[in-house]
Amino acid sequence: MEITMIEKKKSIKMMKKSGAGIEVLDDGIKTTGRIRGGVRCACSPGMWQDGHDYGGCGCACIKALNVTNGTANYDIAH
């Protein structure tokens, strides 16, 4: 499976100037490449996520497996 290098953004800023009257929120997990293997999941409510070292569900569903020099290696969560 291909692993994509992704910069994990750990801050949320409300505004970042871009267009004169349109401002892009500085939030989310910024990706620098194509995400492969990332599967969003409508996770089973109430079922068994805490036992796993993976990302939360009902969400973008990817989480760093490890972090090196400020970048994170992402892999399939579930």
Added chain:
Amino acid sequence: MNKKFSADNFPVYNESMKRRKIKNFLSFLKAIWKGSKPLAKLFKTPSKFYIYDAGTNKVMSCEPSIYIMLEKLFSMDIKEAITDFLSKYAWDEFLYASGSIRSVIKSQNVLLTTKVEKFGAFDTFEEYESLIHSSLEILCLETCEMCNLRCAYCIYNEHASSKRNHGKQSMNWEVARRAIDYLKEHSLCSKNVAISFYGGEPLVNFPLIEECVTYARSILSDKPLTFSISTNGTLVTSKIAEFFHKNSFQVLLSIDGPREIHDGYRKDFNGNGSFDHALKGLRCLFDAYGDESTGKIHLNMVYSPPWSSQRLDRIAELWEEVSWLPKEMKLHISYPTPGSILPGMYSNSGDDEDKSLQEWSYEKFYDEFIGKGFSNAVASSVTEPRIAGLVKRSVCQEPMDQYSLNGCCIPGVRRLYVTVDGTFHVCERINHTAPTIGNVYSGIDIEVIRKIYLDEYTKAIFPFCSNCWAVELCKSCYMDIFSNGKLDFKNREHYCPAEKKSLEVLLSNYCSLLEQDSQKLKYLYDYEQL
């Protein structure tokens, strides 16, 4: 160029210059959008205007004039939209809005119309197959079909059509052992593995659970192994609670709220409420786990009708009435499955007809967020995972060329549900007529996964999803998409508008929270849903 500038630095344009400016903007949009419109959603909070761009997953705030112009551009012919805008707003507003739109398209790669041709996580089936053979994470065992309760909203009641009826079969050791062997053989690349016990009421077949734990520990000792169980709690004794604690079980126990709410639906064969028995079981668990109960013991609540904010207030009072119940414990609350409530109890049972859970939870969560309310476990359990989904969404710098397969898992990877007779299902929630994906005797049926769950599903969702702004946010999955064993998208006609409306509200709520304190949501990067 012969431009004059007014006091507020806007150039003064004569008619000819205006026409040229309009023409340039039109040409720009036509060249960028090529006859189609971007997948984007305009939404508002009480104080600001926003744009969600599906191509990149970016959220942007904008000035009102830009919102209005985009609203027209998305819903009308481009030329007509501009003409309509100019007939109602000043030239300076047009300059400002068109300039901003042009600028953000160029600098942020948003509001583009990149045609998505493909859905799915991978390009080739071999990549899926590799995962299916090596990365199974959770084995979910239906230990028995029996249950000692007859809850009025149970999906296994005879009148509920999406699942099997209450049955009398139990899983035998041979089936369980083969299933655990399958987990061992197909989890070579998994970092962790888990076995969960499901029913019926799984504790009706407790001896099998004990055997499974002993066997799994003996053959799956090379990586972290966890156990979990979903139980109504009424059969939990001190001895069973000690067993769970000793083996680090996560326990999901069903209690719907204070006694009168719980007992309204959760009854035994004779129609007696089960609150006292369930609470006694829960107490046994807390006594056994002691300080280690956090993150191990969770509540499962069903929010049953008649729905109202008063009912939700009353449900949240469980923590006041049961003083030893930790306020920080995680819980999951959901509506009954549509069609599952016993006929005659209530005329409405569809969860999409009631919004009180989402609205009430957000109001409570918001009040706490701005420091005007108190922590509310029920409200947090609804709102936090939804907001976390946006906080943790992947934001791309360029439009994606491939969208994920809705909220679908990869069958046979994240979890595998094994029924009492050893049949493999995608998960315990899927419609019982959905095609099975193998069994403990012959193994996984790769062809069914390829043909139905990937190829046919992908082909079928294309008309629904390829032009939908919510494509990267919606959480629909295989769960309710089968009827009589075949893919059936009829309920999407009902589901999709409701999901999109819900997501629009969610986006608005998320931005309202950010407006109050964007840093305060950072903790949700590490949020893990129960």
